[in-house]
Amino acid sequence: MTNLYSDSHKMLLDTGQYRAAVALARAIIPQGRRLPGAGPRTVQAAEQLAEEMSAGGGLFFRHLVTGLDWLAVLHTGSRFHKLGPGERESLLRSWERSKVLYWPLFALSGLLKSAHFDHQEVYHAYGMEHRRGGPAEKVRWVSQVHRGDDWDPGEPIECDVVVVGTGPGGAIVGKELADQGHAVVFLEEGRLYRRDAFTGSVLTAHSKFYRGQGKVASWGNTMVPVLMGRLVGGSTAINTGTCFRTPSWVLDRWCEEMGSDELSPERMAPHFERVERALEIGPSDAELIGPIGDIVARGCERLGWSHFKIPRNAPDCDAQACCDFGCPSAARLSMDLTYIPKALERGAVLLTETRATEILVENGRAVGVKAVTARCQRTISVRAQAVVLACGAVPTPVLLQQQGICNRSGQVGRNLSLHPGAAVTGLFDDLIECYKRVPQGVGVDQFHRQGVLLLGAQGPVNFAAHLFPFSGQRLAEVMDDLDRVTTMGVLVADSTQNGRVRPGLGGDPLITYWLQREDLDRMHQGMVHIMELFWAAGARKLFPLGHRMPVIETEAQLDAFKSLRVGPTDILWTSFHPLGTVRMGKDPSTSVVGLDHQAHDLPGLFVVDGSTVFGPTAVNPQLTIMAMADRAAGLIAERLD
Numbered sequence: 001m002t003n004l005y006s007d008s009h010k011m012l013l014d015t016g017q018y019r020a021a022v023a024l025a026r027a028i029i030p031q032g033r034r035l036p037g038a039g040p041r042t043v044q045a046a047e048q049l050a051e052e053m054s055a056g057g058g059l060f061f062r063h064l065v066t067g068l069d070w071l072a073v074l075h076t077g078s079r080f081h082k083l084g085p086g087e088r089e090s091l092l093r094s095w096e097r098s099k100v101l102y103w104p105l106f107a108l109s110g111l112l113k114s115a116h117f118d119h120q121e122v123y124h125a126y127g128m129e130h131r132r133g134g135p136a137e138k139v140r141w142v143s144q145v146h147r148g149d150d151w152d153p154g155e156p157i158e159c160d161v162v163v164v165g166t167g168p169g170g171a172i173v174g175k176e177l178a179d180q181g182h183a184v185v186f187l188e189e190g191r192l193y194r195r196d197a198f199t200g201s202v203l204t205a206h207s208k209f210y211r212g213q214g215k216v217a218s219w220g221n222t223m224v225p226v227l228m229g230r231l232v233g234g235s236t237a238i239n240t241g242t243c244f245r246t247p248s249w250v251l252d253r254w255c256e257e258m259g260s261d262e263l264s265p266e267r268m269a270p271h272f273e274r275v276e277r278a279l280e281i282g283p284s285d286a287e288l289i290g291p292i293g294d295i296v297a298r299g300c301e302r303l304g305w306s307h308f309k310i311p312r313n314a315p316d317c318d319a320q321a322c323c324d325f326g327c328p329s330a331a332r333l334s335m336d337l338t339y340i341p342k343a344l345e346r347g348a349v350l351l352t353e354t355r356a357t358e359i360l361v362e363n364g365r366a367v368g369v370k371a372v373t374a375r376c377q378r379t380i381s382v383r384a385q386a387v388v389l390a391c392g393a394v395p396t397p398v399l400l401q402q403q404g405i406c407n408r409s410g411q412v413g414r415n416l417s418l419h420p421g422a423a424v425t426g427l428f429d430d431l432i433e434c435y436k437r438v439p440q441g442v443g444v445d446q447f448h449r450q451g452v453l454l455l456g457a458q459g460p461v462n463f464a465a466h467l468f469p470f471s472g473q474r475l476a477e478v479m480d481d482l483d484r485v486t487t488m489g490v491l492v493a494d495s496t497q498n499g500r501v502r503p504g505l506g507g508d509p510l511i512t513y514w515l516q517r518e519d520l521d522r523m524h525q526g527m528v529h530i531m532e533l534f535w536a537a538g539a540r541k542l543f544p545l546g547h548r549m550p551v552i553e554t555e556a557q558l559d560a561f562k563s564l565r566v567g568p569t570d571i572l573w574t575s576f577h578p579l580g581t582v583r584m585g586k587d588p589s590t591s592v593v594g595l596d597h598q599a600h601d602l603p604g605l606f607v608v609d610g611s612t613v614f615g616p617t618a619v620n621p622q623l624t625i626m627a628m629a630d631r632a633a634g635l636i637a638e639r640l641d
């Protein structure tokens with residue numbers, strides 16, 4: 001993404017649209033006591049952002065502005081920019097209450113907020129440094145890393161194991177096999193970034209580090225954005241660092257359903273221990289977690305609920321709060337900083353910006369991978385004794401379905417769980433400064449057996465405004481008080497795995513997922529629990545992250561929220577944890593890979609990533625994927641000459 005605040009962007013708005021856009025921006029993000037208000041620069045940056053997000057994005061932005069301007073004429077008889085501040089504010093409020101008009105306003109506000117809050121003036125208003133990417137560290141074992149376009153061996157590469165994808169699944173299998181002396185080649189569709197690229201900018205992160213620029217979503221009775229990384233290190237390079245073992249009751253259930261004790265807590269324990277040691281997993285210091293730790297403890301003590309400090313893989317964390325946009329200080333031990341360099345040190349080779357497009361099959365066996373390079377679209381072939389697919393729970397089944405392989409069971413792409421999440425923010429009297437803290441340092445496990453986990457979800461300055469799905473004076477007021485707000489998220493373990501991933505238009509994934517009434521009710525209940533917790537800890541206001549949801553300021557309003565019947569489109573959902581789309585099992589008629597991760601239909605092909613995780617983990621899944629990969633490496637090694 002180019003610099004959104006450079007003067008080089010030529011706006012395409014005509015004069016009337018420009019006036020309307022600036023007036024709308026000023027009304028949506030007004031000047032506060034502390035918050036710098038939006039203006040022409042915000043509009044310019046938002047238009048540029050819309051254009052960079054998709055082919056028709058700029059046009060969409062201009063239509064939104066024109067549409068809302070005409071709505072102003074319909075409602076008041078005047079163009080938006082001709083209205084006084086009070087009239088603009090009350091018009092925004094009436095649109096926010098409308099079932100239909102809420103949506104264009106929400107879309108325009110989202111673009112304006114993204115553009116405005118990523119600006120240095122806003123950062124400085126909160127006493128924060130802007131764009132603080134770390135120094136560009138030396139890439140370790142750089143001689144082993146090549147951009148696919150620069151690699152021209154002239155003939156197919158020969159190795160023992162080709163690993164597609166460098167997230168936790170791929171990185172760990174590749175490193176463990178390289179450690180045992182096997183020749184390993186990694187193929188990664190994304191780029192290798194050094195620390196200076198991780199500046200904390202939400203916009204840069206989405207455009208460069210996220211799959212589909214962060215716009216991949218599931219469709220069904222609501223829309224759920226499904227976030228995934230597309231860079232060396234996979235999603236671990238842009239994740240929050242929370243590391244939970246799979247709960248033993250979840251592993252026990254899997255064993256029962258699979259009719260095997262291969263993944264029992266006892267048999268998985270050594271694999272968890274190895275990864276936990278390698279990634280120095282442990283809870284954060286209370287000081288880095290910040291006042292949310294006291295708030296959660298206070299609320300839980302009053303309610304008699306159990307809470308805990310979250311184990312994380314960030315031993316040197318300096319609490320920059322922007323984990324999900326890439327760690328600027330290399331404190332969080334993602335795969336690009338740990339397993340991948342170690343594998344390269346042991347002789348593995350990494351080809352970046354190289355997308356696997358086909359599994360090479362000979363005599364009914366997988367013998368390698370065909371890939372295409374990002375810029376020149378050159379084909380590279382890698383031949384190997386074992387092929388490991390580790391592209392993640394969405395890309396892996398798409399690749400298999402595009403080639404029409406490994407699907408005798410009809411299960412490829414099915415059984416998707418999303419572990420949907422939502423959030424609630426509270427305003428307190430405590431000085432919290434959430435943007436200087438660990439985002440996810442504490443949790444509440446009181447309702448965990450019901451599949452409801454409450455976790456800290458604090459964020460940096462440039463993300464905070466998105467936690468308040470409203471605009472105008474209410475937004476300015478709460479952003480002025482940003483020092484005193486904190487957020488917790490709810491994660492709900494899916495009651496069914498009804499989601500499905502298929503190849504869609506142009507090869508992009510088509511994801512379908514239907515939120516079940518039971519999950520919706522548990523999400524509502526989880527949001528209520530956060531509200532009860534925050535209220536018991538002394539919150540003054542509560543902000544549920546939903547569309548057209550009320551701000552809660554009294555106990556009576558809290559009671560009213562409890563009895564709301566929430567619909568699937570009322571909540572602002574997110575999924576960070578897609579799983580389960582390449583089912584593991586003993587029976588080839590109902591599963592795609594065996595308990596050794598090898599495809600039933602194609603010997604030599606192993607799938608080791610979130611897609612082979614058997615069912616919802618009820619916790620953030622990276623440590624499950626890592627431990628399963630550690631186990632898989634041993635099983636693959638047994639099958640190599």
Ligand SMILES: Cc1cc2nc3c(=O)[nH]c(=O)nc-3n(C[C@H](O)[C@H](O)[C@H](O)COP(=O)(O)OP(=O)(O)OC[C@H]3O[C@@H](n4cnc5c(N)ncnc54)[C@H](O)[C@@H]3O)c2cc1C
Nearest residue numbers: 165167169189234235239240241242356392609610620622
């Ligand atoms: C913002 C965010 C925050 C999260 N926070 C946490 C957390 O705190 N704790 C936790 O447990 N989990 C978290 N997760 C989830 C966790 O990161 C993922 O579950 C995990 O990384 C998935 O591992 P994977 O190996 O299946 O795939 P990924 O990590 O997604 O890696 C797959 C890799 O394969 C590459 N690839 C895909 N297709 C191809 C192809 N055809 N050719 C070559 N390469 C390809 C991709 O570019 C990617 O780099 C978070 C996820 C996100 C997005």
